[in-house]
Structure formats: structure tokens, C-alpha cells
Amino acid sequence: MLRFVLMEDILNIYKPIGISPLDVIKLLQEKNPKYKDVPMTYAGRLDPVAEGVLLLLAGEDVHKKEEYMKLEKQYEAEILFGFETDTYDILGINQTTQSTGLFEEKIKNLKGEITLPLPPYSSYKINGKPLFMWAREGKLGDIEIPMRTTQIHSTQVLDSYEISSTELLKRITEKVNLVKGDFRQEEILNKWQEVLKDEQKYSVAKTKFNVSSGTYIRSIAHSLGGVLLGLTRTKVGEFDIEDSIKL
Secondary structure, three states, rough: OOOOOOOOEEEEEEOOOOHHHHHHHHHHHOOOOOOOOOOEEEEEEOOOOOOEEEEEEEHHHHHHHHHHHHOOEEEEEEEEEEEEEOOOEEOOEEEEEEEOOOOOHHHHHEEEEEEEEEEOOOOOEOOOOEEEHHHHHOOHHHHOOOOEEEEEEEEEEEEEEEEEHHHHHHHHHHHHHHHHOOOOOHHHHHHHHHHHOOEEEEEEEEEEEEOOOOHHOOOOOOHHOOOEEEEEEEEOOOEEEEEEEOO
């Protein structure tokens, strides 16, 4: 039996890379019979290749979802420069190769109100259909991708380094292979193998962002001329990753 630290049935769970928030709920219910027949939801989803703090609400607290969705978030992100994908992260089809500058000053100065388009591969619905379905069907030209205005409270460059094509492909392959479900994995890996066949060095910036609810770190990475190599949500409101429960 797992030992859970509960706060009115608000659970701070660590979501690993590769599974969805719904998978986390299923896993929790399988491992802890207490929650087997209890209504549950999550407040704030995480992408397949993202990890970290995921808030699960149980019982009557499912009705507080909107309240917890509005909490501020903290993320640590690794931004890989020199690439652009259709998902704005490594779980996407590489489209272009750009310059490999670090843009450290641009990252440090990123603060305040920011308006960016939603990632084409996201769950936001237009006419009842998620954006990622419009993208998969090749119909993004039929709609206007919404812009979203959020707040960046602070940014910090924690580290910067260079990575070789060989090591980069290894890291991408490991992460993509962890992803469950149909996310075009084979096509994505084939494209990365093609793009990274020649040995080069690429720049990566490890960053920390404190942002308002609704901020897509993928969109920030894209606006800086890069893609997300890794993303960890380290805090939601007062819920810290140090206290997260690993299933």
C-alpha cells in the first residue's frame, strides 16, 4: 500500500515522462484501492514528454478544479536551439534548422505580460475539436490559431551547454520511446535521425520560469528560436516537486 500525504484529497503526484494525466489517475487507483471508485480529475495537464508536479483532485474536491487551475506555476526547461518542430518540442516533426545562438540575454529579459500563439499540437478546442486534431488532419489553414496572453513573473538561466548530434539523438530517442499511445513516434524519430546524421554541436539553455496559469513553455521556447528538449513542472501554487508522490 502506498503512503499518501493528503490535503483535503488534493494529491501532489509526480507525473513521469511518457504517460498522460489520465494514465496517472488510472495508476493511482490501481495501486491504492481507496480511490478505486472515487471521482477524480487533474488540475493542469502536462505534455507527454513533460514531467513533474500534477495535482489530482478526489471526491468533492473535483468541483474545485477551476480554482486549482488558476494557480501559478514554476517550470525548469531545457531549450534546444537551432531547430523548429510542429509541436514546439522534441515530440514533433522537425521542420527547419536555424542558427544556434543561445539568446541568453533575451531569456533573462523575458518578463511581464506576453502574448503568444497556442502550440498547434495542444488540447485547446476550436469548434469542439482539439487543435492537435486540426493539425493531424492538415487543416490548420482552415482556422485561426488563438493567441494567449499570460504573465511571466520571473526567468532565470540556470546553465548553458553544447550537445553533440550523437548525444542529442540518444536523448531524444530515449524520451520519445517512453511515450505511450500514438504520437507519430516512428515518423518523428526517423526525421530526427535524418536531421542529426552529421556530427555537429548544438546549444542548450537550462532555464527556470515562474508564470501565470495557462502559459505554454513550448510557445516561449518557440518564440526564442528553439524547441523544448525537456520540461519539468517544479511547483503549482504551494505544491512543490520535493513533496510529490511517485507512483
